Amino acid sequence: MTTTKDGQPTSSFAYCSWHQGYTRTARLVRLPADQGSGSGTPGLFACTPCRHAYDLVPISEQP
Known part of the structure; x- marks a missing residue:
């Protein structure tokens, strides 16, 4: 989660x-299947x- 300069969390809006x-609580849990060039599939939130x-474990918390 990102924060502002004063330490307050920023809000995000995702599907x-x-x-x-x-x-507003969605976090990325799966990366796109193909991260190369082209359209590929989007990451899953x-x-x-x-x-x-x-x-489900958010990507930011995975080892």
Whole structure:
């Protein structure tokens, strides 16, 4: 999560691929299948409830 200069978290708005709706708690959990040139598939985002329900770990927290 990014923060502003005064330490406040910034909000983001993304589409949760699991419950198929927009949310402010979505985090990237899967990278695109093909990161080379071309259109490829987009990364997948999941909201907090879906991450807990499906045991999804955000990319930023993966080893």
